[in-house]
Amino acid sequence: MRYGYYLTEPKGPDPIGGLRDQIAQAAADGFTSAWLSNIFSLDAITALTAAGAGGPAIELGTAVVPTYPRHPAVLAQQAMTANAALGGRLVLGIGLSHKIVIEGMYGYDFDRPGRHMKEYLDILIPASRGEHVKYTGETLKADIRLTTPGAGFPVLMAALGPRMLKMAGAVADGTVLWMTGPKTIADHIAPTITAAAAEAGREPPRIVCALPVCVTDDPEASVQRANEIFAVYGQLPSYRAMLDREGAANPGDVAIVGDEETVLAKLEEVERAGVTDFVASVYANRERTRNLLIGAAKV
Template sequence: MRIGLFLNEPTGPDPIKELGDGIAAARDAGFASAWMSHIFGLDALTALAVAGARTPGIELGTAVVPTYPRHPAALAQQAMTANAALGGRLTLGIGLSHQVVIENMFGYSFERPARHMAEYLDILLPATRGEHVHVEGETLKADIRLSTPGAGMPVLIAALAPRMLKLAGSRADGTVLWMTGPRTVTQHVVPAITAAAEEAGRPRPRIVCALPVCVTDDAEAARARADEVFSMYGQLPSYRAMLDKEGVSGPGEVAVVGDEDSVLAQLDELRRAGVTDFVASPYSKSERTLALLGRLL
């Protein structure tokens, strides 16, 4: 199981330099990958292209870029440009986002999300390979061929529901998970995505699992802190469904928390569950957490 690091959203006066320093620190520490979310701050692809270009030797990924606000050909062009800037080190993670974001904030319809993603891939995947795309879908259309350099990056889908996991296994290179515990990975994610990949004759999919991590002697306080920091994820329907599948009440119960031995045991449980890449999101006592993760690199 490869170990990656979730990059903190820069908050200082020079966010690109701050992000670049974070990427360099992750690379120098030995992390296999560094990942950036795309919410309401920096544009993840642009920021990674600029900040990461000067730091070779580490995979950089988006976790994840929302699809609804971007036509797939436009996203393909941007991602290929970023991949060219990064020397082919980009992994493009995409996702539907959430109904409250897409409808209430962007003003788009969130109807038929699985159909939207299927047609999005019909355009995005061949476009990122530099192929001509002609699609007349129910939700998306395109007739275009891009000449952008940087073709051929892996594409992962934030997939939690069964139809999305089937798409991730049969069409994409795997999935990016968040707020998904080991029981749900074992019983829900791995069987669905693996079966879809096998049926489609595709290689074993990547299962990138990101979770909050805190190495501490006070696990109870750390889990309470995780419930506070990540409270909104316990309310969003897609993540709430994964927490319910896990049989837990909130984000703190899927966070990887405890002393060194306990955290190592939890990471091994994720590995045995089928996670191919674990992405750590340290949220408290990060120095001790990073020291332990460094032992695994």
């Protein structure tokens, strides 16, 4: 299992410089990848390109870019440009986002999200390879061939339900997860996506799992802190469904929390579940937690 690090958005007048420093430190510490979320502040693709171009040889991933606000060919062009600037180190993580965001904030129709993602991938994947795409779906159309450099980067889907997981295995290069515990990955995520990839004659998919991590001698307080920081994810339907599958009442219940021995044991459980890439979202006791992760990444 490879280890990645979740970047935190720097405050202050130079956020790109702050990201650049974090990426350099993650590479120096031995992490194989660094990931940035795309919510309501920095645009992840643009920020990673600005901060990562000319930097160390570490994968840079988006977790995740919402699909609805951007035509798939436009996103393909942007990602290809970024990948060219990064020397082929981009991993494009995409996702549907949530109804409250897509309908309530952006004003798009969130009806039949599975159909939307299928049509989106039908355009995005070949377009990002430089192929001519001539496509007419129910909601999306394209007749275009991009000549942008930087073709051929991995595309990962935020996939949790059976239909989306099958799509991620059959068409994309894997999935990127959040708030999904090891039991759910072992019993639901990994078998579904792996079987879909095999049926489609594709290589085994990447399963990128991101979870909150804290090394501590006071796990009860750290779990409570995780519940406070990540409370919204216990309310969003897609993540709530994964927490329920895991038997987790709150987000803190899937956080990887405890002393060094306990956290290492939990990371081994994640690996046994079928995760190919673990991305640590360190939310407290940063130096102690990071030191443990550095050691784990080097094993």
